[in-house]
Amino acid sequence: MNAPVTVPKAELHCHIEGAAPPSLVQRLASQYGDDVSSVLDGNGKYLWTDFTTFLKAYDTASAVFKTPSDYALLAETYFRMLAAEGAIYGEIFISPDHAQAAGLSYRSYVEGLATGMERAKNDTAIEGRMIAIGVRHFGSASVEKVVKEVIGNPHPLVTGFGLAGDERSGHPANFAKAFRMASEAGLGTTAHAGEFGGPDSVTAALEFLRVKRLGHGVRAVEDKDLVKRLADEDIVLEVCPGSNVSLGVYTHLRFHPINMLRREGVKVTLNSDDPPFFGTTLGKEYSSIAETFNWSPEDQIAVTRTAIEAAFCDDATRNRLLVRLESALQGADGN
Template identity: 35%
Template sequence: MEARTVSPRSEHPRVACGSPRPDVALLPKAHLHLHFTGSMRHTTLVELAALHGVHLPDALVEDWPPKLHATDERGWFRFQRLYDIARSVLRTPDDLRRLLRETAEDEAAEGSGWLEIQVDPSGYAAMFGGLTPTVELVLDAARAASEASGVGIGVVIAANRTRHPLDAKTLARLAVRYADEGVVGFGLSNDERRGRAYDFEGAFRIAKRGGLLSVPHGGELLGPASVRECLETLRADRIGHGIRAVADPRLVAAIAERGVTLEVCPSSNVSLGVAATALEVPVRRLYEAGASVALGADDPLLFGSRLARQYELVRTEHGFSDAELADLARQSIGASAAPDDVRRRLLAGVDAWLDG
């Protein structure tokens, strides 16, 4: 990944006390941590379930957003079960196209000018004719959604760490095959406790050789060792979550030195019980230690909030100034796979937002 130049964090003064602060939804930014089904609107979930005769549990209807706690295996199983039920309402190509079109519209409303959406095609292949047809459908839908919304969209193909590493190699080869058609990265998701990053080194080697970003999850449910495996073994360009690295200052220093970005998702961390409150998510500590941080919404369908809310949380809970919020936006843009012209446009927009 190319080295990024980040503006000094003290470059702009804080807004005077009492002055109205600019709307974070108008701050241009890149969204780098968003899962495919998890990006769905709740209203769309309910409508598609009714259309296709899918029964939704109360947690996805009357009691939405669901009360979750995934730091133990039983809680993670419930979270995954709800996600699988939500995914089951996507029955036709038009359903997928609708999801991506609406997601792009929502991203535009949140100030996101570039989106990298993560999908494990294995979870949809049975419904859409196999791995390759699924990837082609997602890419085609992403192109259409991008054209309609003005939001640039890249696709991250993700392997499931609870499945065999050979499956991940298959996905990595498929991802590389479509590297010139919208696939920008290769990821690794699901329960960290059920699959070490080390086991997937071969798949990530294939992806890196094919020019894709390495963007595995790590350091959400497990500690610094999980983050270090992503950093050292998978040669991560970005790490999904990565917040547990804060327990190891040397590891955080290595992350900062290598220019690896942590995709921090405050609402997700609280909803899953990783942190008790948004204040306990170590955004400030990581930022002050020099780590690049890109805020993400993870799964708005299950957590109930989208990207702008994450910026509001670090503003209100962690005391980030407008200059620091702008810096976070710049870091998200710099860590993205967005084309140079998109980066320049978004960065100019960040400066304009800050200058008011």
């Protein structure tokens, strides 16, 4: 069964540069005289074949965003798209390293994104927050530099800190100091784990980074004791099924463990990761999972509730979002 538009949605795991619609990338590339023909086909789709070429396409497309107003346009475009699919809340991963490569200061990068998010919110009422990420394969010094930048330039919409990049590079112990600094500064924390790395990667993130949320985390399913731990400790998984299938972590959606994890009491959420690269959207994630595993509108609303409860936002915002969700649930019950 497809998710009705009335199901309010929430997203916790989306890389903002990876959410850039090909049409917007092409438009800015033309404006700046950049050549993106190697990563965009004639039908407005990104070209890549494996994880390495995906990263290359991602970096090439990201490079067309050069000014705060470019980033404002990107954020506004994405949050409007989310709202059009029924989302009431979205968190985006922001990459200070990408901003630096574009010659932007961290502050102007964040201000540009915030401007776009506010414009979308004014028209659609969608709430948004940002999670600054350090890149694992750049090493611990680089990741600590990102944390210091975030703490030194506070912004009300930057409420979290995370770790992304190549999961096979650098043990979580190397990043324990950065995460301690982030937590002490009051930032919510999350880390990518259990996507290309197995259950050990998930355990190490929990042990050394002390996170209550994990990006992906699905390969925990390979270890029964770890699944029980996730459920017992209320660890929330930011699950990205379409991304996992596109990148070959699972061969088909019906083999994806999200339903199994949920049945075992693990808290799961639905997310799009890098939507246009993987031919998905948040709405498509909800509808395809609902169809594959026969989730009712109430099941989907419960997943949205998990996301809102785990969101890196203030309690007043969270309570407002839960009220919106409650009214939708009453509508679903009345159907």
